[in-house]
Amino acid sequence: MTTCTTxxxxxxxxxxxxxxxxxxxxxxxxxxxxxxxxxLALLLVLGAAVTLVVAVLIALWPGNARRLTECLH
Structure with a gap:
């Protein structure tokens, strides 16, 4: 389950x-x-980009977008 904390x-x-x-x-x-x-630096930077892309894709998923609208920024 995707929450604001995750x-x-x-x-x-x-x-x-x-x-x-x-x-x-x-x-x-x-x-x-x-x-x-x-x-190692290249792997770390690419890992950061992949992690951020996955987080954005999860946030854009239709069911999660509704749940994440209640987050305080």
């Missing part, structure tokens, strides 16, 4: 993954582990 959690998870990916990319630039760190 949607907020999905958005916060996406933001956290994006922030971790950005920090990992900065880490990759300044260390000798450029290739593994940049690959």
């Amino acid at each position: 949607m907020r959690s999905a958005v916060m998870l996406s933001a956290g993954l994006f922030l971790a990916g950005s920090l990992m990319l900065a880490f990759a630039e300044f260390t000798g582990w450029a290739v593994p760190a940049s690959q």
Whole structure:
């Protein structure tokens, strides 16, 4: 069941993954582990995008859209 709390959690998870990916990319630039760190950064950023897209698709589903209109923003 989709609730306001789960949607907020999905958005916060996406933001956290994006922030971790950005920090990992900065880490990759300044260390000798450029290739593994940049690959991990790419996976984190892409994971953030996928998480956000899935959250939007779930929110747009007809039954969930009605339930989520009652959320306080």
